[in-house]
Amino acid sequence: MNMLLFSLIFLLATSVVATDTDLPSLSNVTAAEAFVEASEVAVIGFFETPSEETLGYKEFVEAARNVRPIPVALCSDKEAWAKFSVVSDTIALFRKADKHQENLQLSGIKKIEADGLTRFITMNEIRFLTEYNQVTAVGLFQSEVKTHLLLFVNRGSADYDELKDKLAALAQEFVGKVTNSSGRTPVPEFLFVLIHGVKSNEKSLGYFGLTSRDLPRVGIYDSNSDMKWLMPDGEISTERVREFCRSFLVGNLKDVKQAGPPDRKTEL
Template identity: 35%
Template sequence: MDIAQPRSWFLSFLLVCVLAPEVTAEAEATSDGPTAAQDITWLTDVPAAMAFIAAAEVALIGFFQDLEIPAVPIFHDMVHNFQDVSFGISNNSEVLAHYNITGNTISLFRLVDNEQLNLEGEDFENIDASKLSRFIEVNSLHMVTEYGPATAIGLFSSNIKIHLLLLMNKASPEYEENVHRFQQAAKLFQGKVLFILVDSEKKENERVISYFKLKKSQLPALTIYRTLDDEWDALPITEVSIEHVQNFYDGFLEGKLLRENHESEEKTPKVEL
């Protein structure tokens, strides 16, 4: 699979900061290992395949014309490593035709932006466990995707140009409730905005925070970024709400940048009364 070249200054910045060799190596070496086993769903017709894809935030389907090829056991083994991905398999000719599959292919479907990403041709012929794992890691975008070495590439390869980030310490007592509200908001913006969680306590994320000209004392915060023109804004908050997200998004589209107010407040000396 070819990785698209960086399309913006911000993307270049993040790839340099986050995809440093030691960080990438750590990410690839880290695995939670097998947890509760999940099954691979056999997709025997088009309605079954459509329902399967619609029910999952991320679905991975092996479209195999030949079930004896080496890629099939590799695909089966991968199911244990990705508990948040739904795995399906089909060799039904009508199903393959419906998804424009002309040869053995592994396809990843994302609900967040309705993308179908295919691992096919030469990339498929040279597949091994490491390459398939990387394909899934890079492209598995959810309604709320945690920012990290692999997902950084997938986020910027999406056709959705506006990214809304929650910068917050995952160890804080308020984390669970705020992320729950953030997820609720994400459902309302499906297909329009990518929602991203950035753990502010991870050292490798410090430069992401600094890009938005924020200090840790100002977190948690919402930030928004548009890949087409590198425009961005930041909003320190005490708690996340759907109303906060909606107003922040609307203001950004209208060109009302809150960061200009924050910057002017910092420049204005405070006077004690």
């Protein structure tokens, strides 16, 4: 066995410890950072004493089973707590799409239930391309990133999978381009959102003057200005969508007619 392979096995053995809950235990900062970095969305339960008697622990373990395949782990290492600004038992969700950490401090919850922890995770699960629904809408509109690149598409259409993969890959080009309000953490210029042409999304489509028969289409919604645009009809290629995004960023869309009915203000 060569030295590099031996070192890697040793690091994994000492950093991630199996537990009787089937959740990995992250024993140091390096392991915790690697766990977060490895996935689009990751969840860590920071428990000082992870046991059946600890407030919220059993409920967290059950919630972890409910949200598979989202990666979930435990961490009691105080250096890792300090790294992620955790001061007491906390459930933390990490999103790569907008470089965000969402904390749920357990001491501040009146009644801890597994269903509530499950909902906290699912409603904050934002990915490089996030499917829009009533649950994910919470995380999307609470995000510090207020500009959304929207893919309107009918599920099951011939080009559905291709368009999803194409835009999910493109979304990663816009991650970490600007700083957030604190001036420190890089955040993306857009959140990429998938909106299916179904009855529950008629309001969103109508806001852009669309029906399911018009799809697929691509649009931009900027909640700061409550303005919206549709990319001109035609092939939805990576190059065209990239240029559409750049046109917004340099201000060229300000003089372009908005999509949909005029003077209609609503959330998607």
